[in-house]
Amino acid sequence: MAVEFRPSSNIALLRESATIAVSQRAKALRAEGRRIIDMGAGEPDFDTPAFIREDAKRSIDAGHTHYTATEGILPLREAIAAQAREYGPAGADVSALDVVVSNGSKQSLFNACFVLFGPGDEVLVPTPAWTSYYEMVQLARATPVVVMGDPRNGLKVSAEMLAAAATPRTRGIMLNSPCNPTGSVYSREELRAILDLARARDWWVIADEIYRRISYEGSAASALEVADSRDNLVVVDGVAKAYAMTGWRVGWSITPRAVSKAMCAFQSHATFHTASMAQYGALSALTRRAEADAAIAAMVEQYRARRAAALRVFAQAPELPLVRPDGAFYFYFDVSAAVPDHDEPGTAFAARLLEHAGVAIVPGAAFRTPGWVRVSYAAPEEQVVEGVTRAVELWTELRR
Numbered sequence: 506m507a508v509e510f511r512p513s514s515n516i517a518l519l520r521e522s523a524t525i526a527v528s529q530r531a532k533a534l535r536a537e538g539r540r541i542i543d544m545g546a547g548e549p550d551f552d553t554p555a556f557i558r559e560d561a562k563r564s565i566d567a568g569h570t571h572y573t574a575t576e577g578i579l580p581l582r583e584a585i586a587a588q589a590r591e592y593g594p595a596g597a598d599v600s601a602l603d604v605v606v607s608n609g610s611k612q613s614l615f616n617a618c619f620v621l622f623g624p625g626d627e628v629l630v631p632t633p634a635w636t637s638y639y640e641m642v643q644l645a646r647a648t649p650v651v652v653m654g655d656p657r658n659g660l661k662v663s664a665e666m667l668a669a670a671a672t673p674r675t676r677g678i679m680l681n682s683p684c685n686p687t688g689s690v691y692s693r694e695e696l697r698a699i700l701d702l703a704r705a706r707d708w709w710v711i712a713d714e715i716y717r718r719i720s721y722e723g724s725a726a727s728a729l730e731v732a733d734s735r736d737n738l739v740v741v742d743g744v745a746k747a748y749a750m751t752g753w754r755v756g757w758s759i760t761p762r763a764v765s766k767a768m769c770a771f772q773s774h775a776t777f778h779t780a781s782m783a784q785y786g787a788l789s790a791l792t793r794r795a796e797a798d799a800a801i802a803a804m805v806e807q808y809r810a811r812r813a814a815a816l817r818v819f820a821q822a823p824e825l826p827l828v829r830p831d832g833a834f835y836f837y838f839d840v841s842a843a844v845p846d847h848d849e850p851g852t853a854f855a856a857r858l859l860e861h862a863g864v865a866i867v868p869g870a871a872f873r874t875p876g877w878v879r880v881s882y883a884a885p886e887e888q889v890v891e892g893v894t895r896a897v898e899l900w901t902e903l904r905r
């Protein structure tokens with residue numbers, strides 16, 4: 506007789522990632538022969554730059570096919586530390602010893618939640634936020650506390666809003682700028698006020714900066730640039746988005762040394778390290794600076810052009826509540842007025858758009874804002890325009 510599967514209490518609250526569910530449904534419809542415009546994916550549609558691919562291939566032929574250190578190869582950690590030192594004052598003393606390389610920034614974030622938070626702790630999550638933050642905090646058996654962002658300010662939170670949501674149990678904040686799903690970017694002043702509050706209250710700040718290099722109105726600030734000290738800072742970044750290297754699974758954390766030691770010990774029992782050849786690919790991305798900067802600039806220009814084209818379509822429906830994105834590659838808009846009397850207007854809207862108009866987008870329920878939907882413009886411009894046009898048409902039609 507088969508052993509009955511009873512999920513352990515570890516995963517009692519676990520939910521499947523809604524972003525992945527949508528792209529799977531889109532794939533299934535495609536397999537049936539339907540033409541689907543996929544604007545659900547949170548990944549660049551570009552290939553990894555050729556010089557990175559070539560260097561990674563060479564690393565395999567040079568024999569870099571063995572285990573590496575848990576925390577990652579030293580030259581990569583040195584390159585990450587060198588880059589952090591350039592960010593600004595709080596990064597000035599970062600060394601390779603403060604860096605742990607992981608299987609994507611996702612694992613770095615998970616490591617951070619797991620070693621910093623535990624039962625009884627509350628972690629403030631400016632909302633909407635990337636779906637995995639809530640789950641990661643919960644998997645660490647801490648409690649994610651939703652702090653709703655201000656729709657009049659790109660759905661961002663202020664230091665005052667965070668202070669109002671805090672309790673004596675508050676231990677940290679999950680900060681993400683540029684933000685997935687809104688594309689909002691925190692200004693230096695906004696960041697500083699939040700970092701000052703966290704410091705005054707002894708909270709950890711987990712600053713997820715994976716989209717930092719994809720910004721359209723000047724550069725997006727790193728917490729290392731703005732903070733006075735990094736004693737309570739965990740800065741997470743990686744190669745996935747800016748370098749179009751999602752499948753390589755290389756991310757990292759920059760933390761105070763005691764934290765990096767704990768994260769390393771934890772990771773040593775979980776995944777050990779990320780693939781050796783992927784680390785060499787990331788090393789190429791971080792050290793061949795001129796080529797990498799040119800490749801990133803070319804991709805950001807394309808995102809910028811798609812964003813501008815889509816904004817022209819959105820301009821035809823000026824009443825549609827839309828966050829104007831300054832970074833990342835997402836549009837976030839509120840469809841609740843188009844689907845009233847529904848618990849999850851965004852889910853109903855996204856399902857209708859996929860089934861009837863063949864456009865895959867992500868319901869805002871994934872980001873704890875069920876009235877909204879996210880559209881990714883990491884897709885060719887003509888598809889972005891067509892997809893956004895259909896979404897705006899559906900919104901207009903439903904409102905009639």
Ligand code: PLP
Binds near residue numbers: 681684745756
């Ligand atoms: N952080 C945010 C806000 C993301 O949107 C994503 C991916 O979608 C990640 C982290 C994970 O990136 P990685 O591929 O480096 O694990």
